[in-house]
Amino acid sequence: MGLILLLNGGILDNPPDIVLFLGRFHPVVVHLPIGFLIMAILLQVAARWPKYKPLTIYIPLAWLMGAVSALIAVIFGYFLSLSGDYDEDILFWHQWAGIVLMLMSFGCYFINKKWNNSLSVPKWALVFLVGFLLMFTGHLGGNLTHGSTYLLQYAPNPVRYMAGLPSKVEPRKKVAVLDSADVFLDLVLPMMQSKCVGCHNEGKKKGGLLLTSYAMMMRGGESENTIVPGDALKSELVRRITLPMEHDDFMPSEGKLPLTDQEVVLIKWWIKIGAPSNGFVTQLDTEKALTSLVSNYLGLDKNNLFNKKVPPPDQAVVDSLINRGFVINPLMKDNYFIDANYSLSEYTLEASDMDILLKLKEQLVWLNLGNSKVKDAYLEKIGLLQNLVKLDLKGNEISDAGIKHLSKLENLESLNLYGTKISKGVLELVPQLTRLKKIYLWQTQVTSENIAELKKENPGLTVIYERE
Ligand code: HEC
Secondary structure, eight states: HHHHHHGGGGGSSOHHHHHHHHHHHHHHHHHHHHHHHHHHHHHHTTTSSSGGGGGGGGGHHHHHHHHHHHHHHHHHHHHHHTTTOOOOHHHHHHHHHHHHHHHHHHHHHHHHHHHTOOOHHHHHHHHHHHHHHHHHHHHHHHHHHHOOOOOTTSHHHHHHHHOOOOOOOOOOOOSSSSSOBBBBIIHHHHHHHHHHHBBSSSSSSGGGGGSSSSSHHOOOOOOTSSTTTTOGOOOHHHHHHHHHHTSSSHHHHHOEEEHHHHHHHHHHHHHHTOSSSBBHHHHHHHOSSHHHHHHHHHGGGHHHHHSOOOOOHHHHHHHHHHHHOOEEEEHHHHHOOOOEETOOOSSOOOHHHOOOOOOOTEEEEEEOTTTTTOOOOHHHHHTTTTTEEEOOOOTTBOOHHHHHHGOOTTTEEEEEESSSSOTTTHHGGGGGOOOEEEEOTTTOOHHHHHHHHHHHTTOOEEEOOOOO
């Protein structure tokens, strides 16, 4: 019956519900032949020892149960395939491996029934083949439902390399300031992941297109022009997401949750500027046309820190900082966060200035102390400025002994240590700064081996080690 249905596959373009209903049971039913066939193989092997000889009489029964349940699994599997949601290549091999496995199981049954457990090379070859096919079919079945990387998803990196897979990706930290938003990793890829990869992954490569990584997106799908860098309107992907929803080619298909208008604008812009694989949005968006759109899209307004209501800074404190040579600016219109910059001051920073800064520890989110003769001892107090998001310490005589005091800066996203004396102390510091996205280490005593380790241990981090 299964075979007849298979050969007439074309007729069943609109399978009745009952067929689709039964098909859904395939993943459950397949466990029966797996169990019975493993049992049959074990019995077959065991019965060779005199002690287990009496088991021989059960061997044909085990094979028969394995074969019959395999037949049912094949039929249900065929029903399931009619829903047409699977990668055709893997499906082809899975289907035929399953059918051959089923036929061979019947073969084993007849051989055992006829010739008992007498030893013969062809028979053992057949049993061995059944065992092999069982694993092969099951593996392909797993790939169909979970994508071909499922098995090794949590494997240690060395095992992943052996299988030709890239190293494990750490989940990306949530963006907290617009400046650290990456055009691909924080905008494009998450959109694809939430709305498109359900049908465009290794297991279900609809339209021949994978939307799981930059390389795969650029390789494109069946059309020659899936993404045309620099020309959004010529890109098939843009055409698909901007069609009227009822159009047959509209993506995502099957009434799945479509991209929002914001998302469509962002994708079009990304392609227009050349579909770069990375880059900070604020740097790419030279006309600053998208600033508010992107920060809104990334939910930055809702971000913990910036959502916090802080009291206005004490004007007397602000004035005393200004008198000491600080430039103080409000960071945003509708709250009291401030940006303090000493890098242009003509005065020399003193330890007592740190105490004044501390009085603004709630409001102070950006602090620039570049080339300001900051000493290690000052960093103890700077480490208490808990709301700092951006800290610039470039060109100061500071070392590992000082920066270890920065470990409590849990909001810090950008740290500039260019031109300082720090060395491998960064390796200890960085993991403690859970939100850190960008660190500048050019012209320090951090070696290139340290840099390699830093990058390896903190994959989401951008390390700037050369002149920009
Ligand atoms: C429910 C499944 C499903 C979802 C979700 C889905 N697609 Fe598709 N996609 C398909 C199918 C099926 C095809 C192939 C048939 C066709 O060409 O319409 C396809 C084809 C495509 C193609 C054409 C490939 C080429 O290069 O010729 C593009 C581009 C595409 N999809 C983009 C997307 C994008 C972008 C999203 C997310 C917004 C998305 N798809 C979500 C099912 C889906």
